[in-house]
Amino acid sequence: xxxxxxxxxxxxxxxxxxxxxxxxxxxxxxxxxxxxxxxxxxxxxxxxxxxxxxxxxxxxxxxxxxxxxxxxxxxxxxxxxxxxxxxxxxxxxxxxxxxxxxxxxxxxxxxxxxxxxxxxxxxxxxxxxxxxxxxxxxxxxxxxxxxxxxxxxxxxxxxxxxxxxxxxxxxxxxxxxxxxxxxxxxxxxxxxxxxxxxxxxxxxxxxxxxxxxxxxxxxxxxxxxxxxxxxxxxxxxxxxxxxxxxxxxxxxxxxxxxxxxxxxxxxxxxxxxxxxxxxxxxxxxxxxxxxxxxxxxxxxxxxxxxxxxxxxxxxxxxxxxxxxxxxxxxxxxxxxxxxxxxxxxxxxxxxxxxxxxxxxxxxxxxxxxxxxxxxxxxxxxxxxxxxxxxxxxxxxxxxxxxxxxxxxxxxxxxxxxxxxxxxxxxxxxxxxxxxxx
Ligand code: 5AD
Ligand code: SF4
Numbered sequence: 374x375x376x377x378x379x380x381x382x383x384x385x386x387x388x389x390x391x392x393x394x395x396x397x398x399x400x401x402x403x404x405x406x407x408x409x410x411x412x413x414x415x416x417x418x419x420x421x422x423x424x425x426x427x428x429x430x431x432x433x434x435x436x437x438x439x440x441x442x443x444x445x446x447x448x449x450x451x452x453x454x455x456x457x458x459x460x461x462x463x464x465x466x467x468x469x470x471x472x473x474x475x476x477x478x479x480x481x482x483x484x485x486x487x488x489x490x491x492x493x494x495x496x497x498x499x500x501x502x503x504x505x506x507x508x509x510x511x512x513x514x515x516x517x518x519x520x521x522x523x524x525x526x527x528x529x530x531x532x533x534x535x536x537x538x539x540x541x542x543x544x545x546x547x548x549x550x551x552x553x554x555x556x557x558x559x560x561x562x563x564x565x566x567x568x569x570x571x572x573x574x575x576x577x578x579x580x581x582x583x584x585x586x587x588x589x590x591x592x593x594x595x596x597x598x599x600x601x602x603x604x605x606x607x608x609x610x611x612x613x614x615x616x617x618x619x620x621x622x623x624x625x626x627x628x629x630x631x632x633x634x635x636x637x638x639x640x641x642x643x644x645x646x647x648x649x650x651x652x653x654x655x656x657x658x659x660x661x662x663x664x665x666x667x668x669x670x671x672x673x674x675x676x677x678x679x680x681x682x683x684x685x686x687x688x689x690x691x692x693x694x695x696x697x698x699x700x701x702x703x704x705x706x707x708x709x710x711x712x713x714x715x716x717x718x719x720x721x722x723x724x725x726x727x728x729x730x731x732x733x734x735x736x737x738x739x740x741x742x743x744x745x746x747x748x749x750x751x752x753x754x755x756x757x758x759x760x761x762x763x764x765x766x767x768x769x770x771x772x773x774x775x776x777x778x779x780x781x782x783x784x785x786x787x788x789x790x791x792x793x794x795x796x797x798x799x800x801x802x803x804x805x806x807x808x809x810x
Contacts, residue, residue, distance in 0.1 A: 374404045378412035382429055383420025385604060386539075386568055387451055389519035390474055391418045394450065396509030397480050409437070414446045414487075419453035421534050423706035427453050434465040446487060448472065452538035456709060458497050472496035474524070475540040477505040499540035506549065516755070516789035518562045522550050522588065523569035528607060530634075531645045531713035532677065532705060535570055542571070546579040547588055551595075558597035563789070564755060565592055567603040574610040586614035593624035599791065600755065600771060602626050608633065608656055609647040616659045619667065627665040628698075628773040631656060632672035636691030637684035640677055645712070650691065657695050668698040668772035675732055676705040676725030678716035685728055689735055696739050698772065699802070702732045737801050744774070744799035751809055752776055754794045756787040765805070768794055775803040 377398055381391040394416070395405060409415045417433060420426040430453050437447070448470035449461050455473030462468060469492045470483060476496030486494045504524050512518050525540040526533075554565060567589065569575065577583040583591070585603075593601045601624055606615075608631055619625045631653075635641055638649040660667045673688060692700070704725040707714055720728075754768025754776050765777040766787055778794045780787070798805040 374402060375414060376406045376412045377403050377414040377416060378406050378409045379416040379418060380409070380433070381418040382426060383418075383422065383452065385519060385566065386474075386521070386524075386570065387418050387420060388513075389521060389568055390451065390477065390505065392512050392519070393505055393507050393510045394418065394477060394480065396507055396511040397477070398484075399511060400507075400509040401481055401484055403484075409445075412445065414448065416448045416450055419449060419451040421452040421456045421538060421708070423703065424708070425706070427456075431464065434468065438465070438467055446470070448487075450474070450477075452534065455497060455499070455538040456534060459493075459495060462493055470494045470496075473499070473538065473540075474505065475499050475501045475503075478503055501540060502543055504543050504545050506545070512562075516562060517564040517566065518557045519566050519568050520550060520553055520557075520592075521545070521568045522585075523572060523575045526570040527574070528571065528609075528647070529645055529712070531643065531716075532674065532708065532711055534708045534711060537710045539570060542574060544576050544578055547577040547581050547583040547591070548579060550588060551591060554592050554595050554598065558595050561597075563598060563791075564600040564602070565598055567592065567601065570605065571607045571610065572603045573606045573612070573615060584612075584614070585610075586612060586618045589615065589625060590618040590622055593618075593622045598624055600624060600626050602628065602773070604630050606631050608653050611656050613659050616663055616667070620663050620665060626771045626773065627663075628668040628670070628771065629660055630670045630672075633691065633695075634672060634674050635677065635680070635684065636688035637680070638687075640680055640684045640687075643679055643713075643716070644674075644677060650687070654694070666772070668774065669695060670773070671695070671697050671700045673700050673702040673732055674705050675702065675728035676720035678705070678713055678720065679718040680705075680720060680728075685731075688732065692732070692735050692739060696743060697736065698743060698774065699740060700732075700736050702729060702736070704729050740801040741799075744801065744804060747774075747796045747804055748799055749796060751793050751795050752804075752806075754778065754792050756790050756792060758788055759786075766808075768792065768806075770804075776806055777803060778806040778808055780808040 419430045447468045454471045523544045525542045527542045573585045575585040752770045757767045768776040793809040794806040796806045
């Protein structure tokens with residue numbers, strides 16, 4: 374039996390793609406091993422969102438070339454595979470398979486080609502209407518399951534490679550999403566995360582014609598499903614009906630990740646984000662008006678070409694105005710194929726570093742204040758595991774906050790259980806508490 378190892382970089386879409394790829398490989402008779410040294414086939418499922426992410430896979434391939442790469446077959450999957458295509462064979466001649474996510478349906482055939490000695494196997498077509506579904510998906514976590522509802526992206530944000538690496542938008546039918554949810558609920562999963570590059574532009578291709586809010590609500594009404602999350606959303610397609618669904622269905626987590634990227638309407642236009650700051654803030658007001666205390670998180674890019682000090686101040690002002698529960702913040706990174714590549718007025722690296730540091734300090738203060746407001750409150754946590762170093766259980770609230778807690782005198786495994794926890798301490802990035810009996 375052939376052995377394989379897989380390492381995954383990047384987002385949850387990639388993590389879930391790897392679960393499906395693993396299922397496919399197992400069903401083809403391959404055996405999974407935990408280190409690349411033991412494996413005959415080594416897969417890297419890659420990310421190219423920023424230059425640093427892309428470089429990781431080339432470092433890995435380089436390491437192996439020098440050390441123990443002999444006799445192994447290397448495969449590059451995912452976003453770098455799609456972006457670099459056959460150039461990977463030149464950069465790393467020991468790679469034999471290069472395959473983007475839109476071609477994973479063809480993996481079984483590609484494996485046959487590899488087995489028959491073909492050393493240049495590719496799956497790079499983006500011309501597809503299919504999504505990658507497989508009944509063999511090997512999920513990593515027994516309690517929380519990812520479900521892809523839409524693949525690809527039809528937006529053209531000036532900085533972003535995703536439309537080039539994941540192809541055009543394709544939605545799954547609501548019937549297939551619902552039957553997967555039912556199956557997962559029956560198998561004991563209680564939390565579902567709906568995934569897509571742009572989940573809220575979901576459009577049921579079947580005659581039922583559900584929009585995203587309808588799908589979300591129905592997934593949350595499946596018996597046994599206690600929590601539903603979704604990521605990631607684009608403000609342009611974010612309708613009030615999503616908040617209405619959250620208001621009316623407690624199985625839908627009170628957390629929305631709504632990437633803003635910049636607080637300056639001028640930069641948003643240059644980024645081709647298709648909304649202004651005011652339009653974005655309207656969506657924030659819908660969330661703040663909800664009776665459910667919806668946690669709001671975001672992504673920020675600093676140093677987009679042409680970003681002036683005034684634009685940057687507008688982003689800081691937006692952080693203060695929204696008071697996000699947390700953010701991911703990044704320095705703008707120039708990406709191949711994207712339209713921003715051609716823009717003049719690139720911001721110097723030191724200046725990007727300075728702005729990023731300021732954004733992160735500002736946000737840290739906001740999080741310290743926001744989290745302190747939870748002191749004394751009782752939150753329901755889903756237990757994710759146990760931290761031996763601190764003797765604390767690791768919990769997650771519906772708002773997606775980490776709440777680590779003590780539960781003295783019990784040693785059964787609580788992973789996957791839901792417990793009420795009283796918050797006793799608050800830091801910028803997590804809460805600490807004690808289980809309530
Ligand atoms: N440079 C920096 N950050 C980027 N992102 C996407 N493309 C780039 C880029 N070229 C960020 C955005 C997006 C998140 C997933 O990554 O903030 O929301
Ligand atoms: Fe990285 Fe984007 Fe590809 Fe996800 S979709 S792996 S974040 S480049």
